[in-house]
Amino acid sequence: MSQGQLSSDQIANLSGKLPRASKAVVWAGDKKFLPLIEVSMSTFVKTLELDAFAENVTLCLIHDGVSRESLETLEQGLQLPGNLKFSGLEIPRNFPEVHPASTYPSISYARLLIPSVFANYETVLYLDADTWILQDLSPLLLNELPDGHTIGAALDLNMANHVLWRSPTPSKTETRTADEYLWEKLGIDSADAYFNAGVLVFHPNQMNVASFDDFWVERVQNYPYWFSDQDALNSYVRGQFARLDGSWNFQSHSSWPKSPEKGAAKVSHVSGHFRPWNIYLGEFYEQYHQLVISASERHGSRDFYAANPVTMAIRTILVFGLRSMPVSLRRLVRWAARRTK
Numbered sequence: 253m254s255q256g257q258l259s260s261d262q263i264a265n266l267s268g269k270l271p272r273a274s275k276a277v278v279w280a281g282d283k284k285f286l287p288l289i290e291v292s293m294s295t296f297v298k299t300l301e302l303d304a305f306a307e308n309v310t311l312c313l314i315h316d317g318v319s320r321e322s323l324e325t326l327e328q329g330l331q332l333p334g335n336l337k338f339s340g341l342e343i344p345r346n347f348p349e350v351h352p353a354s355t356y357p358s359i360s361y362a363r364l365l366i367p368s369v370f371a372n373y374e375t376v377l378y379l380d381a382d383t384w385i386l387q388d389l390s391p392l393l394l395n396e397l398p399d400g401h402t403i404g405a406a407l408d409l410n411m412a413n414h415v416l417w418r419s420p421t422p423s424k425t426e427t428r429t430a431d432e433y434l435w436e437k438l439g440i441d442s443a444d445a446y447f448n449a450g451v452l453v454f455h456p457n458q459m460n461v462a463s464f465d466d467f468w469v470e471r472v473q474n475y476p477y478w479f480s481d482q483d484a485l486n487s488y489v490r491g492q493f494a495r496l497d498g499s500w501n502f503q504s505h506s507s508w509p510k511s512p513e514k515g516a517a518k519v520s521h522v523s524g525h526f527r528p529w530n531i532y533l534g535e536f537y538e539q540y541h542q543l544v545i546s547a548s549e550r551h552g553s554r555d556f557y558a559a560n561p562v563t564m565a566i567r568t569i570l571v572f573g574l575r576s577m578p579v580s581l582r583r584l585v586r587w588a589a590r591r592t593k
């Protein structure tokens with residue numbers, strides 16, 4: 253293997269393991285992500301309008317060493333209809349080679365492999381492990397992205413807030429504020445050109461895969477990015493991407509004005525510091541949390557996701573503070589009472 257990049261033989265080997273199809277949905281993760289991935293996959297399957305597809309669709313998990321048994325547990329939990337074909341693709345551990353200051357797990361970079369591994373596919377939808385699918389996603393798989401774009405994504409509400417507040421950036425980035433970072437490190441002049449990479453649409457067979465690979469392999473090795481591969485991708489497209497409506501990637505507890513209504517969300521992206529298993533995020537996320545708990549039972553990690561309601565209540569009050577106490581406290585008490593029954 254060349255430094256940091258998979259060889260063309262390795263790529264061909266991975267591509268060769270894929271079922272014959274032109275559309276795929278891809279997740280990436282380690283063993284510890286499996287309960288979340290199972291919830292994302294199973295809610296994707298449950299909401300998908302299958303009749304819209306004339307041929308098979310590949311559902312792929314890219315991982316770096318999930319055991320055969322764990323993959324089987326995952327596949328059994330999905331109960332896939334005949335024309336959805338599951339495929340697990342194992343990549344080498346600690347791939348790719350990244351800048352030493354990167355704090356993200358290397359498996360999160362796996363989405364960068366999609367264009368090369370799925371080079372013959374028309375459309376690939378990538379979904380983060382922490383997505384919860386609420387409505388049919390077939391339009392993302394069936395429709396061409398507008399204006400000849402080969403990458404589609406929704407704007408990132410987190411970065412929009414950072415730019416608005418002129419948040420300081422981590423010192424490793426060698427920039428002072430978010431807007432300066434966007435311009436100097438990514439070549440982007442506003443948050444309106446910066447997408448969130450939790451939901452991505454690719455048209456790999458229309459991409460210049462070699463130039464894409466050369467770019468990101470070099471960048472992730474040499475740039476101390478703030479948001480890892482998401483920044484490498486943004487820096488590659490520099491605003492030239494199809495803007496998906498925010499309802500396709502509803503980023504949790506965001507108050508940005510451009511945030512769509514929760515009720516309209518097709519994909520709830522439970523991103524950020526606060527997750528429903530360590531903080532009470534309100535009624536909307538209760539169903540999601542329950543799905544995660546039952547998946548975690550199958551994967552042997554229930555303890556991690558089913559926190560003690562009292563601990564969660566205390567943590568929630570500490571985070572949301574006194575001002576939110578009256579409303580949240582009432583909800584919390586009701587919720588904790590239900591959970592301890």
Ligand SMILES: [Mn+2]
Pocket residue numbers: 380381382383450521522523
């Ligand atoms: Mn995410």
